[in-house]
Amino acid sequence: MLQLIADGFVIGSVIALGAIGVTLVYSILRFANFAHGELLTWGAYLAWTALLGFAAVWGPMEPLGPFSFGWMLLASLGVSAIATAALALLVDLLLFRQLRRHGSAITLIMASFGAALVLRNLLQFIFGAVPEYYSREIQVAIRLVPRDVLGGLRITPDQLFVLGLTAVSVVGLHLFLTRTTLGKAMRATSINPQLARVTGIDVDRVIRATWIIGAVLAAVAGVFSGLTVQLRPQLGLDLLLPLFAAAILGGIGSVYGAVAGGLIVGLAESLSVPIVGAEYRAATAFIVLIAILLIRPTGLFGERP
Numbered sequence: 001m002l003q004l005i006a007d008g009f010v011i012g013s014v015i016a017l018g019a020i021g022v023t024l025v026y027s028i029l030r031f032a033n034f035a036h037g038e039l040l041t042w043g044a045y046l047a048w049t050a051l052l053g054f055a056a057v058w059g060p061m062e063p064l065g066p067f068s069f070g071w072m073l074l075a076s077l078g079v080s081a082i083a084t085a086a087l088a089l090l091v092d093l094l095l096f097r098q099l100r101r102h103g104s105a106i107t108l109i110m111a112s113f114g115a116a117l118v119l120r121n122l123l124q125f126i127f128g129a130v131p132e133y134y135s136r137e138i139q140v141a142i143r144l145v146p147r148d149v150l151g152g153l154r155i156t157p158d159q160l161f162v163l164g165l166t167a168v169s170v171v172g173l174h175l176f177l178t179r180t181t182l183g184k185a186m187r188a189t190s191i192n193p194q195l196a197r198v199t200g201i202d203v204d205r206v207i208r209a210t211w212i213i214g215a216v217l218a219a220v221a222g223v224f225s226g227l228t229v230q231l232r233p234q235l236g237l238d239l240l241l242p243l244f245a246a247a248i249l250g251g252i253g254s255v256y257g258a259v260a261g262g263l264i265v266g267l268a269e270s271l272s273v274p275i276v277g278a279e280y281r282a283a284t285a286f287i288v289l290i291a292i293l294l295i296r297p298t299g300l301f302g303e304r305p
Contacts, residue, residue, distance in 0.1 A: 012266020021214025037236030043219025047080035251299030
């Protein structure tokens with residue numbers, strides 16, 4: 001039981017970071033961006049490309065302590081975050097900005113489907129369909145709880161790193177949204193964009209910040225997924241439905257709800273594996289989603305109309 005819970009938190013951390021971008025775009029731009037999953041994939045592969053570049057200059061990556069990765073992967077994560085943010089801004093410039101002026105929400109949603117297909121196929125054309133890995137180092141899991149206590153608990157240092165950096169990212173985002181002028185402007189814009197513009201808030205700047213924050217967190221989530229599993233072109237597509245399930249479960253438009261929803265979806269998937277098998281675990285998360293929405297239609301943190 002403890003092992004399944006720990007695995008659920010690791011899965012949920014990746015989903016939560018990705019779901020934040022989904023809910024930010026919806027709350028500020030008022031449409032569901034189905035291309036967000038591809039930002040996770042691009043972030044993961046851009047980090048892998050940067051890692052290859054660092055290794056070509058400085059030699060093979062040496063692990064840091066008990067981790068399977070070294071400083072090169074951390075630097076690659078920074079490069080990937082910047083490059084993924086630039087990609088998100090480019091897609092907005094070429095596609096979504098034009099449609100916001102002359103199209104409807106349905107038009108934006110359909111355009112996001114098209115953008116997802118283009119980004120996914122372009123990535124597969126460039127990088128191929130063979131799965132890749134950041135590191136092939138073998139890790140020994142650390143036993144945190146003895147076997148005789150609920151089956152025990154073993155976790156790898158990489159998984160601990162994922163959990164720790166996720167917590168730091170969420171806390172940092174909370175401080176940004178509550179303590180900075182731009183964060184407060186984003187919250188005001190999400191509540192009433194027209195009133196925010198009238199009161200002097202630069203809505204265009206808020207929109208750019210929304211894309212950047214969502215893309216950076218997507219890149220981090222993509223790297224985390226690649227670090228704990230593997231890199232593959234279908235990574236974003238496989239995570240897309242869990243991302244939306246987490247955003248809806250937490251209350252669409254709520255950043256904190258997206259985090260809670262991501263953890264719940266991750267736990268539901270992990271705990272269901274011994275019961276229904278790994279191939280059906282995604283369905284369990286949606287059963288939990290439906291059950292909670294029947295009780296609270298606006299989601300856990302959604303505001304009632």
